[in-house]
Amino acid sequence: MEPNEPTFRTRWDVALALYGTLIASLTLVPAYGVLHGFTPELWGWFVLFLAWNGLSITAGYHRLWAHKSYAAHPFIRVLFALGGALSLQNSIQHWCSNHRQHHRYVDDVDLDPYSAKRGLFYSHMGWMLKDYPAARTDYSNVKDLQRDPVVRWQHRYYWWLTTATNLGLTAALGALHGDIWGGLLLIGILRLVLCHHTTFFINSLAHAWGKQPYSDDNSARDNGAIALLTYGEGYHNFHHTFQWDYRNGIRWYQFDPTKWLIRLLSFMGLTWALKRTAPEKIERRIVEMQRKQTEERIRLSRASNRDQWLDLIDAEYAKMVGVLNAWAQCRQQWLELKKADLKAKWEKTEIHSRLQHLEAELDFQRRQWRLLTQQFA
Numbered sequence: 001m002e003p004n005e006p007t008f009r010t011r012w013d014v015a016l017a018l019y020g021t022l023i024a025s026l027t028l029v030p031a032y033g034v035l036h037g038f039t040p041e042l043w044g045w046f047v048l049f050l051a052w053n054g055l056s057i058t059a060g061y062h063r064l065w066a067h068k069s070y071a072a073h074p075f076i077r078v079l080f081a082l083g084g085a086l087s088l089q090n091s092i093q094h095w096c097s098n099h100r101q102h103h104r105y106v107d108d109v110d111l112d113p114y115s116a117k118r119g120l121f122y123s124h125m126g127w128m129l130k131d132y133p134a135a136r137t138d139y140s141n142v143k144d145l146q147r148d149p150v151v152r153w154q155h156r157y158y159w160w161l162t163t164a165t166n167l168g169l170t171a172a173l174g175a176l177h178g179d180i181w182g183g184l185l186l187i188g189i190l191r192l193v194l195c196h197h198t199t200f201f202i203n204s205l206a207h208a209w210g211k212q213p214y215s216d217d218n219s220a221r222d223n224g225a226i227a228l229l230t231y232g233e234g235y236h237n238f239h240h241t242f243q244w245d246y247r248n249g250i251r252w253y254q255f256d257p258t259k260w261l262i263r264l265l266s267f268m269g270l271t272w273a274l275k276r277t278a279p280e281k282i283e284r285r286i287v288e289m290q291r292k293q294t295e296e297r298i299r300l301s302r303a304s305n306r307d308q309w310l311d312l313i314d315a316e317y318a319k320m321v322g323v324l325n326a327w328a329q330c331r332q333q334w335l336e337l338k339k340a341d342l343k344a345k346w347e348k349t350e351i352h353s354r355l356q357h358l359e360a361e362l363d364f365q366r367r368q369w370r371l372l373t374q375q376f377a
């Protein structure tokens with residue numbers, strides 16, 4: 001602690017909940033497993049609750065409410081609100097207020113509720129253990145969410161819902177399979193602890209470990225390993241750069257089950273208005289970052305012809321962005337023409353062949369750019 005840092009009240013209730021469940025999951029759960037065993041049915045419920053819990057936070061609290069990256073049917077919102085109460089991470093309203101604050105003041109030691117600049121433990125769970133001012137909120141940044149009756153209902157009955165789902169529902173499922181304690185320990189405690197810490201990784205590890213392909217304005221990182229543990233939220237550098245996008249992992253090979261769920265639900269008419277960043281915007285950010293990183297490396301190198309290299313990078317960058325912009329503009333024209341029926345057939349052929357030409361040019365430029373920047377990688 002800094003010598004002048006004020007001391008804050010310890011949140012014993014939070015500490016007891018976080019450490020109590022953690023210790024129980026490391027002692028009582030394995031002991032019960034060895035001495036008594038858990039039935040396959042309980043393991044099945046455990047997996048289902050783990051997914052319900054985790055996806056309610058990632059698809060619900062995070063991408064639906066905090067960022068409004070899509071809209072969802074009331075049935076889905078209630079399901080996420082219940083899964084969120086089950087996760088014991090505070091109400092939607094409170095969580096989203098803290099999260100919007102995190103994006104707005106990211107890395108600020110005084111204003112970001114879980115600032116990564118205060119260390120790994122603080123950003124993981126330390127921020128909840130004391131009454132730090134950064135995490136206090138008057139909900140003025142979630143007024144839009146307060147108009148959602150599901151959000152208001154969940155906030156009002158939060159403790160009832162949390163108790164009913166964590167204790168009532170898990171004990172009832174245990175009783176259904178003739179093992180109340182098994183239900184409480186496995187579906188209740190172990191599921192809760194796993195869900196807590198995997199979510200917390202997004203604030204701790206995803207701000208410390210990984211790559212920054214889109215921006216180095218803040219500490220957020222892209223990390224495929226963290227994505228595996230967090231239902232796809234490990235592509236956090238992308239997320240902090242394009243926070244309104246319903247996707248975090250934008251490539252087909254990136255593990256983002258939260259995105260897959262939202263998309264699947266959209267086919268069923270249960271989610272809609274999915275927001276996506278235009279591909280040229282994403283590519284421009286990547287190229288900008290590559291230019292920045294390459295130029296830094298050239299400046300640090302002892303090469304005598306550094307200035308020539310820097311000029312070359314500048315020239316190739318300008319060409320790359322020029323072609324990218326021309327392609328994006330032509331693509332937009334083409335999409336609009338396609339929508340506008342069969343009229344202007346001649347214009348259609350004209351634009352289409354221009355688009356094909358620009359695509360080939362862009363491909364060529366991309367290769368040139370890659371060859372040039374890889375020399376300094």
Ligand SMILES: [Zn+2]
Pocket residue numbers: 062066067099103239243
């Ligand atoms: Zn976010």
Ligand SMILES: [Zn+2]
Pocket residue numbers: 102202203207220236240
């Ligand atoms: Zn973050």
